[in-house]
Each structure stands twice: as C-alpha cells, then as structure tokens.
Amino acid sequence: MDLIHKFLNIVFPIVSFILFIYLLPLLSLYRLLRFRVRSVFPENLAEKVVLITGASSGIGEHLAYEYAKLGARLALVARREERLNVVAGKAEAMGSPKVIVIKADVSKIEDCKRFVDQTVDHFGRLDCLINNAGIAIVGLFEEQECITDHTSIMDINFWGSVNATHFALPHLKKSKGRIVVIGSCAGWFVTPKVSVYNASKAAQKSFFETLRLELAPDIGVSIITLGLVDTYIATNEFIHETNLDKAPLLSVEGCAKEIVNSVRRGDESLTEPQWMRTIFLWVMLLPELMNVARRFVNARRGRTRQGHESRSNGSLQQPDVKLALILQLISISGTLQLISISAAVSFSIRDEKSFEAEVISYAYFLISSNAMLPCKRLPLADGVPVIY
Numbered sequence: 195m196d197l198i199h200k201f202l203n204i205v206f207p208i209v210s211f212i213l214f215i216y217l218l219p220l221l222s223l224y225r226l227l228r229f230r231v232r233s234v235f236p237e238n239l240a241e242k243v244v245l246i247t248g249a250s251s252g253i254g255e256h257l258a259y260e261y262a263k264l265g266a267r268l269a270l271v272a273r274r275e276e277r278l279n280v281v282a283g284k285a286e287a288m289g290s291p292k293v294i295v296i297k298a299d300v301s302k303i304e305d306c307k308r309f310v311d312q313t314v315d316h317f318g319r320l321d322c323l324i325n326n327a328g329i330a331i332v333g334l335f336e337e338q339e340c341i342t343d344h345t346s347i348m349d350i351n352f353w354g355s356v357n358a359t360h361f362a363l364p365h366l367k368k369s370k371g372r373i374v375v376i377g378s379c380a381g382w383f384v385t386p387k388v389s390v391y392n393a394s395k396a397a398q399k400s401f402f403e404t405l406r407l408e409l410a411p412d413i414g415v416s417i418i419t420l421g422l423v424d425t426y427i428a429t430n431e432f433i434h435e436t437n438l439d440k441a442p443l444l445s446v447e448g449c450a451k452e453i454v455n456s457v458r459r460g461d462e463s464l465t466e467p468q469w470m471r472t473i474f475l476w477v478m479l480l481p482e483l484m485n486v487a488r489r490f491v492n493a494r495r496g497r498t499r500q501g502h503e504s505r506s507n508g509s510l511q512q513p514d515v516k517l518a519l520i521l522q523l524i525s526i527s528g529t530l531q532l533i534s535i536s537a538a539v540s541f542s543i544r545d546e547k548s549f550e551a552e553v554i555s556y557a558y559f560l561i562s563s564n565a566m567l568p569c570k571r572l573p574l575a576d577g578v579p580v581i582y
C-alpha cells in the first residue's frame with residue numbers, strides 16, 4: 195500500500211498540474227458565459243418567501259431591505275424583537291408585500307423548529323433560508339478563564355445554521371429553493387484572537403459544501419465569504435483587538451446588494467471583496483510568508499507573551515526564533531520555485547520540445563520541497579508548530 199502512495203506522491207501532483215493548465219482556461223470561459231447569462235435572467239423574487247436569521251441589525255437587516263425592494267415576502271428572526279419591528283416597518287415601506295417578525299434564539303433547537311414552522315404556517319411555503327445570525331468573541335485563547343464562554347459562538351454560528359437548515363429542508367425541497375450561508379474569510383484566512391470564531395466559520399463552510407453535494411439538484415446552496423463589513427461585529431473594539439484597524443471595511447449596504455445579486459444569479463459562492471480571493475492563493479502557495487506577516491501584524495500579542503514568559507520561564511528561546519526564520523525563508527524560496535516553474539511550463543506549452551524538460555524540473559521541485567518538510571515541522575519559538 196505504501197508503494198502506491200509513494201507512486202501517487204510523485205505522479206498525482208504532476209498529472210494534476212498538467213490538467214490544471216488545460217482545464218483552467220476552459221473552466222474560466224464556462225464561468226464567464228454562465229455569469230453573463232444568469233446576469234441577464236436573474237431569479238424573480240416577487241412574492242417569494244425568504245427567511246432571514248439575525249435580521250435585527252447589520253448584514254441581515256440590509257439583506258431584508260434588498261429582498262423587500264424586489265418584492266419578496268419576509269420572515270425576520272432575531273432575539274431583539276423591538277429592533278426587528280423597526281426593520282420590518284422599513285422593509286414593508288420599501289416594497290415587501292408582507293413581513294413577519296419572529297423572536298427566537300438560533301442556538302436553541304426548539305426555536306429553530308418554531309420559526310421555520312411559523313413561517314410556513316403563515317405564508318404556506320418557504321423559498322429561501324438565509325443563515326446569517328452570528329457572534330464573535332475576541333481574545334487570546336490561553337487567556338480565557340472559562341472556555342465554556344466560547345461554546346455560544348459554535349452554538350450560534352455553526353449549530354444555529356445547521357438546526358435551522360434541518361427544519362427548513364422539507365419545505366425548500368418542495369419549492370426547489372435555496373440556502374444562503376453568510377460565512378467569513380476567517381474560515382480559511384485565520385487571524386489571532388478569534389480562534390473559536392474562525393473555527394465556527396470553517397465548520398460552517400465545510401458543512402454546507404457537503405450539503406450542497408447531498409441536496410443537488412433539488413436545493414441550491416450559496417456560500418458567501420465576507421471580509422470585514424462595517425457592522426456591529428466589526429466594531430472598532432473588535433478590529434483594534436485583532437490588530438486589523440488598518441483593514442478597509444466594506445459598506446453593509448453595498449455588501450447586501452452584492453449578496454442578493456449573486457443569489458439571484460444562482461451562484462454557488464461569492465467572496466466579497468473579490469480581492470480576498472487572491473489572498474487564498476497566498477495562503478496556499480506561500481503559507482510561511484503569510485504566517486510571518488500575521489505574526490508581525492500581531493506583534494503586540496508577541497510582546498505581551500514575551501513579558502509573560504520572561505516572568506514565568508526566565509528567558510525566551512532566541513536561537514529557536516532565528517532558526518525558525520531561516521527555515522521559513524528556505525521554504526519560501528521553494529514556493530517561489532513553484533511559481534517560476536509554473537510560468538515556465540505554461541510558456542513551454544507553445545513549444546512542445548521543451549515541455550518534457552519542464553516536467554522534469556517540476557519533479558525536481560517536488561523532491562526538493564519534500565526534502566524541506568522535516569524543517570517545516572520544527573516548532574517556532576512560542577511552541578506553535580508550522581505544519582502544512
């Protein structure tokens with residue numbers, strides 16, 4: 195068995211790489227055509243029934259306004275009923291034929307059943323469930339005195355959307371409807387001090403990607419991945435605490451518009467702002483560099499830890515820091531090789547004679563980068579291992 199894996203370790207990346215070169219342009223063309231066609235014929239939302247969780251403020255509130263402008267009937271869910279009533283009034287004034295307000299806590303399974311049932315009892319159908327309700331708690335994991343304080347993040351962000359979806363499925367199947375998930379780039383581009391929030395968004399993404407496969411073609415699943423949006427969650431305190439105070443915020447109105455346009459086109463996913471998609475490539479191809487950058491941004495945290503550790507352990511392990519940095523640089527140079535060889539291979543497609551030579555050099559890259567793997571597994575100074 196091990197022999198098969200050794201064989202696949204060499205052959206599979208090479209074959210995949212060659213296939214990517216041929217398939218990516220074709221797939222991009224298909225995506226562009228599909229985008230154009232769907233933009234011309236978007237879904238008509240008039241009289242459709244849309245249930246939005248977390249509609250009392252922020253993104254959920256503005257999604258309600260966008261759906262209202264398009265004539266959808268709305269069920270708005272959150273814990274602050276008086277805020278929901280204000281949103282409902284505005285949504286009706288903007289063009290929604292009917293809006294109902296349901297006070298509920300998505301982390302309670304009985305509440306999830308109740309708000310789905312109440313929506314269907316009232317409107318007789320459900321066309322779209324928007325899993326938006328969410329919270330974030332900021333702080334270093336090791337400084338949390340009571341870890342159970344954080345279970346509410348998972349209960350609301352992850353289980354809240356799973357439970358609501360469970361009860362909505364039979365109705366969405368009947369209407370051939372859609373589930374919309376308001377996720378976050380934090381699910382794959384992690385920053386310190388929001389570890390459980392990051393994990394909740396990663397879990398949410400993984401769950402709904404699986405569901406998309408299980409439910410197709412009866413129910414569509416749109417996963418929205420957002421950067422920082424100008425709402426309560428991204429208050430100054432949150433941004434300051436996570437050292438992201440220089441990051442640009444998306445306007446909540448613009449963000450809600452983009453989400454509704456994307457859902458009407460039937461897109462499976464949307465990342466806003468779009469440039470965040472490029473960060474995904476950085477994380478995938480240059481993880482060491484991204485780690486160094488994030489540790490640098492989080493330098494204040496480093497100083498706190500340094501003071502803390504010097505009191506408890508006497509001194510920091512400086513040689514480990516230097517060693518780790520040198521190893522990071524070696525790994526980065528390996529990744530740069532990948533980029534240069536990728537470019538060389540794509541150029542050589544035009545000249546078939548040199549193609550074989552490029553494949554051999556790619557194999558060389560794989561062998562040399564695998565040789566670096568033991569280095570990558572060495573722990574950094576503060577005991578956080580860098581493993582990719």
Ligand SMILES: NC(=O)c1ccc[n+]([C@@H]2O[C@H](COP(=O)([O-])OP(=O)(O)OC[C@H]3O[C@@H](n4cnc5c(N)ncnc54)[C@H](OP(=O)(O)O)[C@@H]3O)[C@@H](O)[C@H]2O)c1
Pocket residue numbers: 247248249250251252253254271272273274275277298299300301326327328329350351376377378379420421422423424425426427428
């Ligand atoms: N803002 C950002 O930068 C950003 C970035 C990426 C992703 N997101 C995601 O966007 C979603 C909406 O957040 P937001 O930015 O609009 O923040 P927000 O203004 O704080 O809105 C959060 C909403 O969730 C509701 N909610 C919280 N806990 C709830 C519970 N247990 N049951 C029912 N409703 C609950 C809140 O209403 P009540 O308090 O009245 O219950 C509120 O309406 C979240 O899932 C968040 O993770 C936000």
